[in-house]
Every structure is written in C-alpha cells, then in structure tokens.
Amino acid sequence: MPAHGSDGAEAPEVNVGRRYLLIGATAALSGVGGMFAAVPFVKSWVPSAKARAAGAPIRVDISRLSPGEMLGPIPAWRGQPVFIVARDSAAVERLKQDNPDLADPASENAERQPEYARNPWRSRAAEVGVYLGICTHLGCSPKYHGEVKPEGFDPDWQGGFFCPCHGSRFDLAGRVVKGVPAPDNLDVPPYSYESDTVIVIGIDEENA
Template identity: 35%
Template sequence: MADQSQPLTGIGAAAGEHDHNRRDFLLLVAGAVGAVAAVSAAYVLVDTLNPAADVLAAGGPADVDLTKLAPGQQVVVLWRGRPIFVVDRTPELLKELQDPKLVDQLSDPNSTTDQQPPYARNWHRSIKPQYAVLVGVCTHLGCIPLFFPKPDPANPAPNWLGGYF
C-alpha cells in the first residue's frame, strides 16, 4: 500500500496533474454550459412577459401623420377596435368653440372635472388647440357620429352650425 502522506513523484505525479487539469476543464465546461442555459432560460422567461404582436397591434399606439391633414379635415383611425377622430381645427373653428353662446351650453366649459386626462383640461380639450383627438363613439347609445364641418342651413338638419351629427 502506498504512503499517501508522501508527495507523488514521477509518473504518479504526472497522472495526478493530468487529473487536476481534466477536472478544471470539466468544471469550466460545466460552468459555461450552465451559464448559457441560465441566460437562455432568462431570455425565454422575459420574452414571455412581453405582449404578443397581435396584442400590441390591437392596443398599441396608433400613428397619424398630421402633416397630411388639411385644415378642417378629419381622419379616422382604428384604435383598440374604436374609431378615433383626428381633426385639424381651423382658426375659425377654434374661435367658434369660444363663442359665449356655445360655451354657455356646456356643463363643464373649462374641462375641470376628472373626466379628461390632465393634458386636456382646458377650453380646447387637447394638447395643441389645432388638433382634436376624439373617441368617435356617441355617449348616448354608441353610434358613430358623422362629421359635417361646414355650417349648412339644411344639411344634415335645419339650422346646422357644423360639427358631429
């Protein structure tokens, strides 16, 4: 039986050194494989937390190129299954919105109740007075109002001042 308290020399020492290098190599490979597996699992986990492409398409932001809107024109985009009206309001239309006769008919003329987002709590109810962005669904029973921007004494109703019908 060999004395294990004595250091190995010669062939035995070379074999011990070889085992030591092999163990280090195997530990290194196992560590690298473990690290790659951990990163892969973390990537898959984080990826499952992101919304699916169809969910993003349905609820994500809708882009509208405002440079293509003519003064007074409205475009309708679909967002979360609802029509969204984007209107380029003319200076005349904005002046009309401030007409005291019309303002007197509003229950909340300065939009101070919590119904509006903070950026729309103002007389024009928008970030920029020029652009109106509205959910195009009637609050009565959910019809989609038609846009008749020009005053017309007969169309779509007698004494029409212009707006949504």
C-alpha cells in the same frame, strides 16, 4: 386598409364632409432586395389589429391634413375608432366663445379627457383635436359635419359631429349639446406628438 407614411405612421382617410381622400405617402424602393429588407422595418412600427385592440400605441401621420378636414375613422385603438380633426382659425375662435347650448363646456367630467385637454378645444393644440369616435349614448359612431351651415338636424349648425342613431350632437371639440340623448362629451384618448406631423395615440408625454 390605411396607408402608412414613409416613417411608418398610419395615414388614414380624410373626411371632408362627404369627400374621402386616401392620404398616404409611398416610398420608392430600389431593387427587389431593398423591398424585402424594408418589410420587417415597416412591420416593426405598425401594430397588428390584435395589438391595437389591446391598447398598443398607434402612430398617425397628419402632415397632409388640412384645416376643415378629419382623418378617420382611424383603425381602432382599444377597440374604438379615433377621429383627428384639423380646425381653422375661425373654428378655434368659435370654440373659445361661451356657448349656453353645451352641457359641459368646461369639460368638468374629468373621466372624459386627460388634464391637458381640459380647455376650450379639448386638445393639446388648438388647431388639432383627437377624439374617440364613439357616441357616449349607446356607442354609435358620429358623423363629421365640419362646415358652418344649416343642417337638417340643426338649422344653426356651427360644425362638429352628429350621431345618426339617436340624434346626439357635439361641437368641433367633441362637447355635447344640451337636450340630446348622449350624456357626456366625446372621450379624448391619451396621445402625444412625436413630431409636428406625427401623433402617437395611446401614449401621454407625461407618462411616456
């Protein structure tokens, strides 16, 4: 079960390669009366599983997400898991460089992301990416391999996502590599920033 920040935003697991750290902030409640009074408040901010599947917005606390880490998979939005990735300055610079190995480096397929994500990072902020954790081949969930190091599936791996089902690879912006089964980049869901540390998945600032 995901934890929740003190403002009600979901704080899911952090994936650092193979390490998983549960991120959460628990608020101390004074007295039994205070505890019961807080329950309806928290529930009013956190959508049920049924509501999430129907597309209800999800608020996610990213205050403890460090560069190189990934939050996820976050409980499904519209039945699909969400990945939130924090990129360091080196990763941001790598994504700006031309990469002939990418099938759609400029995100020409407009159906895969909102207009504000048609940039080298495919995100509102270069340092934080938000992607649906579903491979565009047959719907498996890719694994996060954020480090730049040789991998069994790619000796020149520069960090990103690898789908273990059929070998599709995506960079840290969710852009698909040429010659793999996946035909398109990972999808970017609509999202906005409620604050510097809270992302709302399912609501665009433009359409809020």
